[in-house]
Amino acid sequence: MPKEEVAPEEKVEEKPAIQKCADGTLYGQCSTNKPKYCENGNLIDKCSICGCSSGYFCNVASGQCLKVVEPKALDMLAFCKRIKDLGLKNAWLINLPAIATSDISLCGENLSCFLSLAYKNPLACEKIEKLQYYANLPESISYCYLSVGQKTKNPSWCEKIPKGDLKNGCYYYIAPKTGNENLCEKIDLTYGKIEGGYQFGNVSMTGNPIDNCYEKIASSFLKESLCEEIKDAEVREFRCYTTIAMAKSDASICNYIKNSDIKNYCIARVTKNEFLCENLENAKLSTGLPLRDTCYSTIGMEKKDFSLCDQAVGVYRTGCYCRIAMDTLNICNQCGDQDSCYRELAKLKVDASLCVKISDSTDKRMCYMEVAITKKDASICNNVTGDYERSWCIEETAKKLKNPSICEAIEKWGYKDSCLHQSIGPALDLYIEY
Numbered sequence: 001m002p003k004e005e006v007a008p009e010e011k012v013e014e015k016p017a018i019q020k021c022a023d024g025t026l027y028g029q030c031s032t033n034k035p036k037y038c039e040n041g042n043l044i045d046k047c048s049i050c051g052c053s054s055g056y057f058c059n060v061a062s063g064q065c066l067k068v069v070e071p072k073a074l075d076m077l078a079f080c081k082r083i084k085d086l087g088l089k090n091a092w093l094i095n096l097p098a099i100a101t102s103d104i105s106l107c108g109e110n111l112s113c114f115l116s117l118a119y120k121n122p123l124a125c126e127k128i129e130k131l132q133y134y135a136n137l138p139e140s141i142s143y144c145y146l147s148v149g150q151k152t153k154n155p156s157w158c159e160k161i162p163k164g165d166l167k168n169g170c171y172y173y174i175a176p177k178t179g180n181e182n183l184c185e186k187i188d189l190t191y192g193k194i195e196g197g198y199q200f201g202n203v204s205m206t207g208n209p210i211d212n213c214y215e216k217i218a219s220s221f222l223k224e225s226l227c228e229e230i231k232d233a234e235v236r237e238f239r240c241y242t243t244i245a246m247a248k249s250d251a252s253i254c255n256y257i258k259n260s261d262i263k264n265y266c267i268a269r270v271t272k273n274e275f276l277c278e279n280l281e282n283a284k285l286s287t288g289l290p291l292r293d294t295c296y297s298t299i300g301m302e303k304k305d306f307s308l309c310d311q312a313v314g315v316y317r318t319g320c321y322c323r324i325a326m327d328t329l330n331i332c333n334q335c336g337d338q339d340s341c342y343r344e345l346a347k348l349k350v351d352a353s354l355c356v357k358i359s360d361s362t363d364k365r366m367c368y369m370e371v372a373i374t375k376k377d378a379s380i381c382n383n384v385t386g387d388y389e390r391s392w393c394i395e396e397t398a399k400k401l402k403n404p405s406i407c408e409a410i411e412k413w414g415y416k417d418s419c420l421h422q423s424i425g426p427a428l429d430l431y432i433e434y
Contacts, residue, residue, distance in 0.1 A: 035065050048382055058379050058409065066408050076428060079404045079420055084413050088421045099428055115144055116425070122148045122157065142166045146201065153177050158186075165192035169200030172209060176216035181226060184213035211235045219243045224253050233259065234285055242266040265291045274299045274308050290316070304328055332357075343367040352380045361385065369393040378406045391415035398423035 018026070021038035025031040029038055035047035035058070045065075047058035052065035080092035095113040098106035102121045107113035109131055118124040125144035142161045149157035149170045155178075158170035168187045175183035187209050192198045197206040205212055211230045218226040218240050227240035237257040245253035245266050254266035261283035268276035277295035284290050293316035300308030300320045304327060309320035322335035326348060332341030339358045346354040346367050352375075355367035365384050372380035373396045381393035391410045398406040398419055404427055407419035 035063060037063075052379060058382055066405075076404075076424055079407075079424055083417050083420050085417045085421075088417055092421070092424060111140060115140075115147065118144050118148050120429075122152070125157075125160070139166075143201075146170050149174060155180065155183055155186075158183075163188060163191065165198075165200045168192055168198075168209065169203055172200055172203065172213055175213050176220050179217055179221045179223075181214065181217050181229070184210050184217070184229075187213060207235060208232055215240045219247075222247055224256065227256070234262075234287075237262045238265075238285060242269065245270050261291055265295055268295050269298065272299055272302060274303075274311075277311065293317075296320070300324070301327075330354075339363045343370070346371050347374060350375050352383065355383065365389050369396070372397055373400060376400050378409060381409075387412055387415065391419065395419040395422055399426050402426040402429070 019041070020026055021031070021041055021043050023031055023033065023036070023043065025036070025038040025043070027038050027040065030036070030046075030050035031038065031043060034053050034056075035045050035050040036043045037046035037050050039046075045063035047063055047065050052058050056065035056067055058065060077093075077096060080089060080096055083089040083092065091112055094110055095107070095116055098104065098113050098117055099120070102117065104114065104117055104121055104124045104127050107117065107124070107127070111128065114124040114128050125141060125148060128144055129141050142164070143166065145157050145160045146166050146169060149155065149161075150173050153174050155171065155174050158167055158174065161167040161170055168191055171183040171186045174180065189198075189209065192200050192209075194204065197204060198209050199205075200209070208231065211232045212235070214226055214229045215235055218224065218230075222244050224241060224244045227236050227244070230236035230240055237259055241253055241256050242262065242265065245251060246269050249270060251267050251270040254263050254270065257263040257266055261280055264276050264279050265283075268274070268280075274296060277292055277299065280292035280295055283292060293312040293314070296308050296311040297316040297320040300306070300312070301323045304324045306321060306324060309317050309324065312320055318336050322332065322341050322344075325331050325333070325335065326341065326345045330345065330349070332338045332345060335341035339360045340363065342354050342357045343363050343366065346352065347370050350371060352368060352371045355364055355371065358364040358367055365386065368380055368383045369389065369392070372378060372384075372393050376397060378394050378397040378401075381390050381397065384390040384393050391412065392415075394406060394409050395415075395418060398404060399422055402423070404420050404423040407416055407423060410416040410419055
Protein backbone atom coordinates (compact mmCIF):
# COMPACT_ATOMS: atom_id res chain seq x y z
CA MET A 1 0.00 0.00 0.00
CA PRO A 2 1.28 3.40 -0.80
CA LYS A 3 2.31 5.45 2.13
CA GLU A 4 0.13 8.42 2.96
CA GLU A 5 1.82 11.66 2.24
CA VAL A 6 2.05 13.82 5.28
CA ALA A 7 1.85 17.54 4.66
CA PRO A 8 4.85 19.37 6.05
CA GLU A 9 4.11 21.46 9.12
CA GLU A 10 3.72 25.13 8.43
CA LYS A 11 6.29 27.19 10.17
CA VAL A 12 4.59 30.04 11.97
CA GLU A 13 6.84 33.07 12.05
CA GLU A 14 6.89 34.71 15.41
CA LYS A 15 6.12 38.41 15.20
CA PRO A 16 8.40 40.52 17.30
CA ALA A 17 6.70 41.84 20.40
CA ILE A 18 5.73 45.49 20.20
CA GLN A 19 7.88 47.25 22.72
CA LYS A 20 5.89 49.52 24.97
CA CYS A 21 6.11 51.21 28.31
CA ALA A 22 3.69 50.51 31.15
CA ASP A 23 1.16 53.07 29.95
CA GLY A 24 1.17 51.71 26.38
CA THR A 25 3.49 54.31 24.90
CA LEU A 26 5.77 52.92 22.19
CA TYR A 27 9.52 52.95 22.67
CA GLY A 28 11.00 56.27 21.57
CA GLN A 29 7.63 58.04 21.69
CA CYS A 30 6.05 60.67 23.92
CA SER A 31 3.29 59.66 26.27
CA THR A 32 -0.03 61.48 26.27
CA ASN A 33 0.93 62.38 29.82
CA LYS A 34 3.41 65.21 29.20
CA PRO A 35 6.38 65.31 29.63
CA LYS A 36 6.76 61.50 29.88
CA TYR A 37 8.88 59.78 27.23
CA CYS A 38 9.23 56.01 26.71
CA GLU A 39 12.93 55.14 26.82
CA ASN A 40 13.83 51.44 26.78
CA GLY A 41 10.71 50.52 28.70
CA ASN A 42 10.97 53.30 31.25
CA LEU A 43 8.84 56.43 31.36
CA ILE A 44 11.12 59.38 31.97
CA ASP A 45 10.61 63.15 32.06
CA LYS A 46 11.74 64.67 28.77
CA CYS A 47 9.96 67.99 28.25
CA SER A 48 12.57 69.14 25.70
CA ILE A 49 11.02 66.62 23.27
CA CYS A 50 7.49 66.04 24.59
CA GLY A 51 6.70 69.57 25.70
CA CYS A 52 4.52 70.61 28.62
CA SER A 53 0.82 70.98 29.26
CA SER A 54 -0.76 74.42 29.37
CA GLY A 55 0.21 76.28 32.52
CA TYR A 56 3.61 74.59 32.79
CA PHE A 57 7.06 75.36 31.40
CA CYS A 58 10.01 73.13 30.60
CA ASN A 59 13.12 72.80 32.76
CA VAL A 60 15.49 71.42 30.12
CA ALA A 61 18.13 70.22 32.55
CA SER A 62 15.77 68.03 34.61
CA GLY A 63 13.30 67.31 31.83
CA GLN A 64 10.46 68.16 34.20
CA CYS A 65 7.54 70.51 33.65
CA LEU A 66 7.25 73.18 36.32
CA LYS A 67 4.01 74.94 37.14
CA VAL A 68 3.79 78.62 36.19
CA VAL A 69 2.47 80.53 39.17
CA GLU A 70 0.24 83.50 38.38
CA PRO A 71 2.09 86.77 39.11
CA LYS A 72 -0.51 87.90 41.66
CA ALA A 73 0.06 84.73 43.68
CA LEU A 74 3.85 84.90 43.62
CA ASP A 75 5.63 85.05 46.94
CA MET A 76 8.22 87.69 46.11
CA LEU A 77 10.05 87.23 49.37
CA ALA A 78 10.65 83.57 48.52
CA PHE A 79 12.07 84.52 45.13
CA CYS A 80 14.32 87.16 46.71
CA LYS A 81 15.71 84.52 49.08
CA ARG A 82 16.53 82.24 46.14
CA ILE A 83 19.04 84.80 44.82
CA LYS A 84 22.53 83.61 45.81
CA ASP A 85 24.41 86.85 45.10
CA LEU A 86 24.36 88.57 48.50
CA GLY A 87 24.40 92.07 47.04
CA LEU A 88 21.37 91.46 44.83
CA LYS A 89 19.59 89.42 47.51
CA ASN A 90 20.07 91.99 50.28
CA ALA A 91 18.95 94.84 48.03
CA TRP A 92 15.59 93.11 47.60
CA LEU A 93 15.30 91.82 51.18
CA ILE A 94 15.91 95.34 52.51
CA ASN A 95 13.59 97.02 50.01
CA LEU A 96 10.76 94.51 49.83
CA PRO A 97 9.00 95.28 53.13
CA ALA A 98 8.83 98.97 52.20
CA ILE A 99 7.73 98.21 48.65
CA ALA A 100 5.10 95.72 49.77
CA THR A 101 3.55 98.26 52.16
CA SER A 102 4.42 101.51 50.29
CA ASP A 103 5.83 102.71 53.63
CA ILE A 104 8.78 105.01 52.94
CA SER A 105 9.69 105.08 56.63
CA LEU A 106 10.98 101.51 56.22
CA CYS A 107 13.61 102.65 53.67
CA GLY A 108 15.88 104.24 56.26
CA GLU A 109 18.50 105.98 54.11
CA ASN A 110 18.55 103.39 51.33
CA LEU A 111 18.46 105.29 48.01
CA SER A 112 17.49 102.25 45.88
CA CYS A 113 14.53 101.68 48.20
CA PHE A 114 13.29 105.25 47.74
CA LEU A 115 13.75 105.10 43.97
CA SER A 116 11.89 101.78 43.77
CA LEU A 117 9.08 103.04 45.97
CA ALA A 118 8.71 106.35 44.13
CA TYR A 119 6.53 104.72 41.47
CA LYS A 120 3.94 103.88 44.11
CA ASN A 121 4.58 106.69 46.56
CA PRO A 122 5.89 109.93 44.96
CA LEU A 123 6.61 111.35 48.43
CA ALA A 124 9.72 109.16 48.33
CA CYS A 125 11.39 111.76 46.09
CA GLU A 126 10.77 114.51 48.63
CA LYS A 127 12.17 112.25 51.34
CA ILE A 128 15.41 111.84 49.35
CA GLU A 129 15.62 115.61 49.05
CA LYS A 130 15.49 115.98 52.84
CA LEU A 131 18.17 113.41 53.58
CA GLN A 132 21.44 115.24 54.21
CA TYR A 133 23.60 112.61 52.50
CA TYR A 134 21.70 112.87 49.22
CA ALA A 135 21.43 116.66 49.26
CA ASN A 136 24.77 116.66 47.41
CA LEU A 137 23.41 114.28 44.76
CA PRO A 138 20.81 116.41 42.94
CA GLU A 139 20.77 114.05 39.94
CA SER A 140 19.39 111.21 42.10
CA ILE A 141 16.51 113.45 43.14
CA SER A 142 15.94 114.51 39.52
CA TYR A 143 15.84 110.90 38.33
CA CYS A 144 13.30 110.19 41.04
CA TYR A 145 10.98 112.98 39.87
CA LEU A 146 11.56 111.98 36.24
CA SER A 147 10.51 108.41 37.02
CA VAL A 148 7.36 109.51 38.82
CA GLY A 149 6.46 111.96 36.04
CA GLN A 150 6.84 109.26 33.39
CA LYS A 151 4.93 106.70 35.43
CA THR A 152 2.02 109.00 36.27
CA LYS A 153 2.19 111.01 33.00
CA ASN A 154 1.75 114.07 35.19
CA PRO A 155 3.93 117.02 34.04
CA SER A 156 3.75 118.69 37.47
CA TRP A 157 6.52 116.29 38.54
CA CYS A 158 8.68 117.56 35.66
CA GLU A 159 8.46 121.05 37.17
CA LYS A 160 10.33 119.83 40.25
CA ILE A 161 13.37 118.89 38.13
CA PRO A 162 16.03 121.63 37.70
CA LYS A 163 16.59 122.91 34.15
CA GLY A 164 18.54 120.44 32.08
CA ASP A 165 18.28 117.39 29.85
CA LEU A 166 16.34 115.35 32.44
CA LYS A 167 13.63 118.02 32.67
CA ASN A 168 13.48 118.07 28.85
CA GLY A 169 13.24 114.28 28.82
CA CYS A 170 10.33 114.37 31.24
CA TYR A 171 8.34 116.74 28.99
CA TYR A 172 9.38 114.88 25.82
CA TYR A 173 8.10 111.56 27.21
CA ILE A 174 4.78 112.82 28.60
CA ALA A 175 3.72 115.11 25.71
CA PRO A 176 2.94 112.44 23.06
CA LYS A 177 1.44 110.14 25.69
CA THR A 178 -1.10 112.74 26.77
CA GLY A 179 -1.45 114.91 23.65
CA ASN A 180 -0.41 117.97 25.66
CA GLU A 181 1.23 120.09 22.95
CA ASN A 182 2.07 122.89 25.41
CA LEU A 183 4.76 120.64 26.88
CA CYS A 184 6.69 120.72 23.59
CA GLU A 185 7.42 124.42 24.02
CA LYS A 186 8.76 123.78 27.52
CA ILE A 187 11.72 121.86 26.05
CA ASP A 188 14.84 124.02 26.44
CA LEU A 189 17.18 123.45 23.48
CA THR A 190 20.17 124.86 25.36
CA TYR A 191 20.42 121.50 27.15
CA GLY A 192 21.13 118.01 25.83
CA LYS A 193 22.77 118.95 22.52
CA ILE A 194 24.98 116.20 21.04
CA GLU A 195 26.51 115.64 17.62
CA GLY A 196 23.68 115.11 15.12
CA GLY A 197 20.86 115.71 17.59
CA TYR A 198 19.95 115.71 21.27
CA GLN A 199 20.03 113.37 24.24
CA PHE A 200 17.69 113.64 27.21
CA GLY A 201 18.69 111.14 29.89
CA ASN A 202 18.88 107.78 28.10
CA VAL A 203 16.79 108.94 25.11
CA SER A 204 18.65 110.21 22.04
CA MET A 205 17.18 111.61 18.82
CA THR A 206 18.14 113.33 15.58
CA GLY A 207 16.79 116.70 14.54
CA ASN A 208 14.95 119.29 16.60
CA PRO A 209 13.28 117.81 19.73
CA ILE A 210 10.49 120.41 19.69
CA ASP A 211 9.63 119.52 16.07
CA ASN A 212 9.80 115.83 16.95
CA CYS A 213 7.53 116.41 19.94
CA TYR A 214 4.86 118.12 17.82
CA GLU A 215 5.15 115.45 15.12
CA LYS A 216 4.70 112.64 17.64
CA ILE A 217 1.53 114.24 19.06
CA ALA A 218 0.14 115.09 15.61
CA SER A 219 0.74 111.56 14.28
CA SER A 220 -0.53 109.82 17.42
CA PHE A 221 -3.72 111.87 17.70
CA LEU A 222 -4.13 112.51 13.91
CA LYS A 223 -4.16 116.30 14.35
CA GLU A 224 -2.94 117.70 11.03
CA SER A 225 -3.43 121.27 12.30
CA LEU A 226 -0.52 120.68 14.66
CA CYS A 227 1.86 119.97 11.76
CA GLU A 228 2.00 123.70 11.07
CA GLU A 229 3.85 124.22 14.36
CA ILE A 230 6.79 122.22 13.02
CA LYS A 231 9.60 124.42 11.69
CA ASP A 232 11.57 121.82 9.70
CA ALA A 233 9.87 121.55 6.30
CA GLU A 234 10.62 117.86 5.71
CA VAL A 235 9.47 116.82 9.17
CA ARG A 236 6.34 118.93 8.72
CA GLU A 237 5.48 117.70 5.22
CA PHE A 238 6.88 114.17 4.93
CA ARG A 239 6.61 112.84 8.49
CA CYS A 240 3.60 114.80 9.71
CA TYR A 241 1.17 115.65 6.87
CA THR A 242 1.94 112.54 4.81
CA THR A 243 1.67 110.18 7.80
CA ILE A 244 -1.68 111.63 8.85
CA ALA A 245 -3.02 111.68 5.27
CA MET A 246 -2.24 107.96 4.92
CA ALA A 247 -3.68 107.14 8.34
CA LYS A 248 -6.91 108.97 7.49
CA SER A 249 -6.92 107.87 3.80
CA ASP A 250 -7.52 111.54 3.00
CA ALA A 251 -5.57 112.87 0.00
CA SER A 252 -6.87 116.42 0.60
CA ILE A 253 -4.42 116.70 3.53
CA CYS A 254 -1.60 116.42 0.98
CA ASN A 255 -2.61 119.86 -0.35
CA TYR A 256 -1.01 121.44 2.72
CA ILE A 257 2.36 120.26 1.41
CA LYS A 258 4.33 122.89 -0.53
CA ASN A 259 7.16 120.69 -1.83
CA SER A 260 5.82 119.27 -5.12
CA ASP A 261 7.77 115.99 -4.85
CA ILE A 262 6.61 115.25 -1.31
CA LYS A 263 3.07 116.30 -2.29
CA ASN A 264 3.02 113.87 -5.25
CA TYR A 265 4.47 111.16 -3.02
CA CYS A 266 1.75 111.81 -0.43
CA ILE A 267 -1.05 111.62 -3.01
CA ALA A 268 0.45 108.47 -4.57
CA ARG A 269 0.65 106.72 -1.19
CA VAL A 270 -2.86 107.70 -0.09
CA THR A 271 -4.51 106.80 -3.42
CA LYS A 272 -2.15 103.87 -4.11
CA ASN A 273 -1.63 105.33 -7.59
CA GLU A 274 1.73 103.96 -8.76
CA PHE A 275 1.66 106.08 -11.93
CA LEU A 276 2.47 109.14 -9.82
CA CYS A 277 5.68 107.47 -8.63
CA GLU A 278 7.30 108.01 -12.04
CA ASN A 279 7.09 111.78 -11.50
CA LEU A 280 9.48 111.45 -8.57
CA GLU A 281 12.60 110.65 -10.63
CA ASN A 282 15.73 111.87 -8.79
CA ALA A 283 13.65 113.24 -5.88
CA LYS A 284 15.35 112.64 -2.54
CA LEU A 285 14.93 113.83 1.01
CA SER A 286 17.83 115.43 2.87
CA THR A 287 18.36 112.07 4.58
CA GLY A 288 19.03 110.53 1.15
CA LEU A 289 15.72 108.63 0.99
CA PRO A 290 14.80 108.22 -2.74
CA LEU A 291 11.09 109.02 -3.10
CA ARG A 292 10.56 107.22 -6.44
CA ASP A 293 11.98 103.89 -5.23
CA THR A 294 10.20 104.20 -1.88
CA CYS A 295 6.94 105.01 -3.67
CA TYR A 296 7.04 101.99 -5.99
CA SER A 297 8.28 99.69 -3.24
CA THR A 298 5.66 100.61 -0.64
CA ILE A 299 2.73 100.61 -3.08
CA GLY A 300 4.01 97.32 -4.53
CA MET A 301 3.99 95.80 -1.03
CA GLU A 302 0.51 97.18 -0.30
CA LYS A 303 -0.88 95.82 -3.59
CA LYS A 304 1.26 92.66 -3.38
CA ASP A 305 2.33 93.30 -6.97
CA PHE A 306 5.80 92.03 -7.94
CA SER A 307 5.74 94.12 -11.14
CA LEU A 308 5.75 97.31 -9.08
CA CYS A 309 8.75 96.03 -7.13
CA ASP A 310 10.58 95.79 -10.46
CA GLN A 311 10.27 99.56 -10.90
CA ALA A 312 12.38 100.17 -7.78
CA VAL A 313 16.11 99.49 -7.51
CA GLY A 314 18.51 98.03 -4.96
CA VAL A 315 17.28 97.31 -1.45
CA TYR A 316 13.90 98.86 -2.24
CA ARG A 317 13.27 96.25 -4.95
CA THR A 318 14.48 93.28 -2.89
CA GLY A 319 12.67 94.57 0.21
CA CYS A 320 9.45 94.79 -1.79
CA TYR A 321 9.86 91.26 -3.22
CA CYS A 322 10.72 89.91 0.21
CA ARG A 323 7.71 91.43 1.94
CA ILE A 324 5.24 90.16 -0.68
CA ALA A 325 6.82 86.71 -0.58
CA MET A 326 6.47 86.67 3.19
CA ASP A 327 2.91 87.98 3.26
CA THR A 328 1.44 85.84 0.48
CA LEU A 329 3.61 82.76 0.10
CA ASN A 330 5.33 82.38 3.47
CA ILE A 331 8.56 81.85 1.53
CA CYS A 332 11.81 83.74 1.33
CA ASN A 333 13.32 82.46 -1.93
CA GLN A 334 12.69 85.86 -3.53
CA CYS A 335 15.01 87.53 -1.03
CA GLY A 336 18.74 87.96 -1.33
CA ASP A 337 19.32 87.43 2.40
CA GLN A 338 17.04 84.48 3.13
CA ASP A 339 18.17 84.14 6.75
CA SER A 340 17.11 87.71 7.53
CA CYS A 341 13.88 87.12 5.64
CA TYR A 342 12.94 84.01 7.63
CA ARG A 343 13.87 85.78 10.84
CA GLU A 344 11.57 88.69 9.92
CA LEU A 345 8.84 86.31 8.78
CA ALA A 346 9.04 84.39 12.06
CA LYS A 347 8.56 87.65 13.98
CA LEU A 348 5.73 88.71 11.68
CA LYS A 349 3.89 85.40 12.00
CA VAL A 350 5.07 84.79 15.59
CA ASP A 351 6.01 81.30 14.44
CA ALA A 352 9.15 79.66 15.86
CA SER A 353 9.00 76.81 13.33
CA LEU A 354 10.25 79.22 10.66
CA CYS A 355 13.49 79.74 12.62
CA VAL A 356 14.50 76.17 11.66
CA LYS A 357 14.96 77.32 8.05
CA ILE A 358 17.74 79.76 9.06
CA SER A 359 21.25 78.50 8.38
CA ASP A 360 23.31 81.11 10.25
CA SER A 361 23.56 80.05 13.90
CA THR A 362 23.47 83.61 15.27
CA ASP A 363 20.41 84.58 13.21
CA LYS A 364 18.70 81.33 14.20
CA ARG A 365 19.37 81.94 17.88
CA MET A 366 18.10 85.52 17.64
CA CYS A 367 15.02 84.32 15.77
CA TYR A 368 14.02 81.95 18.57
CA MET A 369 14.64 84.62 21.19
CA GLU A 370 12.56 87.24 19.36
CA VAL A 371 9.61 84.88 18.87
CA ALA A 372 9.78 83.69 22.48
CA ILE A 373 9.73 87.25 23.79
CA THR A 374 6.99 88.40 21.40
CA LYS A 375 4.85 85.34 22.11
CA LYS A 376 5.74 85.50 25.81
CA ASP A 377 6.41 81.77 25.74
CA ALA A 378 9.57 80.78 27.59
CA SER A 379 9.43 77.19 26.31
CA ILE A 380 10.55 78.45 22.87
CA CYS A 381 13.83 79.45 24.53
CA ASN A 382 14.69 75.74 24.78
CA ASN A 383 15.60 75.90 21.08
CA VAL A 384 18.26 78.56 21.73
CA THR A 385 21.82 77.24 21.81
CA GLY A 386 24.30 78.55 24.35
CA ASP A 387 23.74 78.84 28.11
CA TYR A 388 23.98 82.63 28.20
CA GLU A 389 21.74 83.18 25.18
CA ARG A 390 19.10 80.70 26.39
CA SER A 391 19.16 82.26 29.87
CA TRP A 392 18.81 85.76 28.43
CA CYS A 393 15.81 84.59 26.39
CA ILE A 394 14.15 83.16 29.52
CA GLU A 395 14.99 86.30 31.50
CA GLU A 396 13.43 88.63 28.93
CA THR A 397 10.30 86.47 28.79
CA ALA A 398 10.07 86.46 32.60
CA LYS A 399 10.28 90.25 32.60
CA LYS A 400 7.60 90.55 29.91
CA LEU A 401 5.29 88.22 31.81
CA LYS A 402 6.22 89.88 35.12
CA ASN A 403 6.73 86.40 36.51
CA PRO A 404 9.98 85.35 38.27
CA SER A 405 8.83 81.72 38.51
CA ILE A 406 9.86 81.31 34.87
CA CYS A 407 13.49 81.81 35.96
CA GLU A 408 13.40 78.34 37.54
CA ALA A 409 14.04 76.95 34.05
CA ILE A 410 17.61 78.34 34.26
CA GLU A 411 20.11 75.94 35.85
CA LYS A 412 23.23 78.11 36.22
CA TRP A 413 22.87 80.20 39.34
CA GLY A 414 24.65 83.27 38.01
CA TYR A 415 22.17 83.51 35.15
CA LYS A 416 19.26 82.54 37.40
CA ASP A 417 20.22 85.32 39.86
CA SER A 418 20.14 87.85 37.04
CA CYS A 419 16.75 86.59 35.86
CA LEU A 420 15.22 86.72 39.34
CA HIS A 421 16.68 90.16 40.03
CA GLN A 422 15.46 91.58 36.71
CA SER A 423 11.95 90.06 36.82
CA ILE A 424 10.98 90.79 40.44
CA GLY A 425 10.76 94.54 39.72
CA PRO A 426 8.31 94.21 36.79
CA ALA A 427 6.26 91.71 38.83
CA LEU A 428 5.90 94.37 41.51
CA ASP A 429 5.04 96.97 38.85
CA LEU A 430 8.05 99.07 39.77
CA TYR A 431 9.32 99.88 36.30
CA ILE A 432 8.03 101.70 33.25
CA GLU A 433 7.45 99.74 30.04
CA TYR A 434 8.54 102.08 27.24
